[in-house]
Amino acid sequence: PTIYAITPTYKRWTQKADLTRLGQTLLHVPNFRWIVVEDSNEKTALVTNFLKFSGLQYTHLNAKTDQNYKLKSTDPNWLLPRGVAQRNKGLTWIRKNLSPNINGILYFLDDDNTYSLRVFEEMRSTEVASVWPVGLSGGLKFEGPGKCKDGKVLEWYTAWKPERPFPIDMAGFAVNLKLLFKYSEAEYSNDAPRGYLESHFLTGLKLKRHDMEAKADNCSKVLVWHTRTEKPKMKQEEALIRQGKSSNSEMEV
Ligand code: UGA
């Protein structure tokens, strides 16, 4: 099967660096299409050119987050969910452009996480929906399936809101595309309570915890990490911009 991975992305100082790192990982993944969805009203030149020269098979879309749901730079980042409008745009594209009989796997890739090539091989055999642990997530060494046997999850490992239908991060599951076509309304919601983004989507696909196929050697390996890129200190650049003279407006960074 082909893996279809949806990535929301937004303009910030480290965007191109993050996309470059992830894109070069993805170059090693066979049979893969990257659906990149910009959080913007227009497709930007930076992402357009980045994708053009990436060497990857891709689809480039954009969907701006509604102002009411957009974080301000002073807000703590947990206040509102991120990537909702973008993931939904990608889901709409898949449902419109692919055949319901397609042999494909759906995955949600964030642009700043760290992915082992092995996680893509693990998810490729997903019959309905699969899970694996995510490192550095949920305030723990890892979060998600904690004890598995014969491809089934026996125990979930989580500390925060353990009552969530699925105590897992976005990077910790994949679903077979046939499920997406079967439950054609399932999508992300800006109104899901904090921490329930993944659970809301998976319950929309009528999944229960016991339906999940355990991957990564019966969930004994961490193959994906919820890393986050530090915001660079741009004091001098910002001062120059305030004076109306960026240090070098021609240079794309
Ligand atoms: C965690 C999860 O790993 C995300 O999958 C989840 O969307 C997020 O929490 C959430 O609760 O909404 P975190 O590292 O906190 O991730 O989130 P970000 O990496 O900042 O954002 C997730 C994705 O959305 C990224 O691909 C990012 O580029 C994108 N994003 C972020 C936007 O498209 N627009 C924004 O304004 C912010």
Ligand code: MN
């Ligand atoms: Mn992140």
